[in-house]
Amino acid sequence: MEIKQHSRKLTKEEFDEIASEIRTLVGDKMKNHEEGDAERLLFKR
Amino acid sequence: MRILDTVILLAFIDKTDPLYAKANSYVLELSSEKDIFVPSATLLEFDLELKAHGVDDSARSSIHSKFGRLIPADRILPLTPDVLGRAAQLSQKAKWRNAYFDTMIVATGLEHGADSAITTDHKFRRLGLEAIF
Numbered sequence: 001m002e003i004k005q006h007s008r009k010l011t012k013e014e015f016d017e018i019a020s021e022i023r024t025l026v027g028d029k030m031k032n033h034e035e036g037d038a039e040r041l042l043f044k045r
Numbered sequence: 046m047r048i049l050d051t052v053i054l055l056a057f058i059d060k061t062d063p064l065y066a067k068a069n070s071y072v073l074e075l076s077s078e079k080d081i082f083v084p085s086a087t088l089l090e091f092d093l094e095l096k097a098h099g100v101d102d103s104a105r106s107s108i109h110s111k112f113g114r115l116i117p118a119d120r121i122l123p124l125t126p127d128v129l130g131r132a133a134q135l136s137q138k139a140k141w142r143n144a145y146f147d148t149m150i151v152a153t154g155l156e157h158g159a160d161s162a163i164t165t166d167h168k169f170r171r172l173g174l175e176a177i178f
Contacts, residue, residue, distance in 0.1 A: 009076050015115065019057070019069065022111050026058045029098045033055060036143030038093035043145075 047177070048122070048154040049075075049083045050164030051090040051146065054112075064165065067178065071163055075116050081163070083116055084153035085124040090146040128152045135172050148172065 010018070049071065056068035075081055088109075095105050132152035139148050151172040154162055161175040169176040 010114070012073075015073055015076070018111050018114055019072070022108050023058055023060065025104045025108050025111075026095070026100060029100050030055065030059055030094070031061075033059075033094065033098065035052075037097040038051075038090045039143040039145050041093055041097040 046080050046082065046154075046157070046159045047161050047163050048150065048157075048159045048174075049081060049087055050150055050162050050166060050169070051087045051094065052164055052166060054087065054091045055094060064178075072115060075120055082120050082122050082157065082159070084122045084150045086128075086146055086149035086153055088112075088121070089124070090150075122153050122157050124149065124153065125156070128156050131156055138172060139168070141168060144168075 052064070053068045053071050056062040056064035057072045059065060062068070071081065075083070092105060092109070095108065100108070128149065129152070132148040135148040135152055136144065141147075147166065147168065151162065151169055151174050153159075154174050155172075159174060161177045162169045163178060164176050165178050167176045
């Protein structure tokens, strides 16, 4: 079994670029986030 | 050894979050500092948060792929039967609302020898881990 490893240390520029891409993907959907949202989804009947 | 709570990942993705700057630093440290680890339960709760807020499957897939580049695989702590058992024990102490993931994250830290959690949630202390931010 192969385990993916991403052990190469990123440069600050690479980190910032990936972080920016993540934030773009999320957009503004997490606005109005409240603690416990995950559990409410998990346990909703 | 420190573990990362979900609140840090949530602040990391939102530049308007008051915790953003420090959260960004902590995520950056994951690839350089050797004593910060991410419980699998943190990643699971983070994914559910995204799902709860309508982030679609395609976007979630891309987001996790990119986090895979930010978080070295050897810094992710597994969710094992021992961790789940300890989390169930901790649930007897965690009487606050929405404590399910708190118990799993703290249990992961305790089972792997952590002494603190990077979080703003001071309730972690009641379960046996110092809360630092």
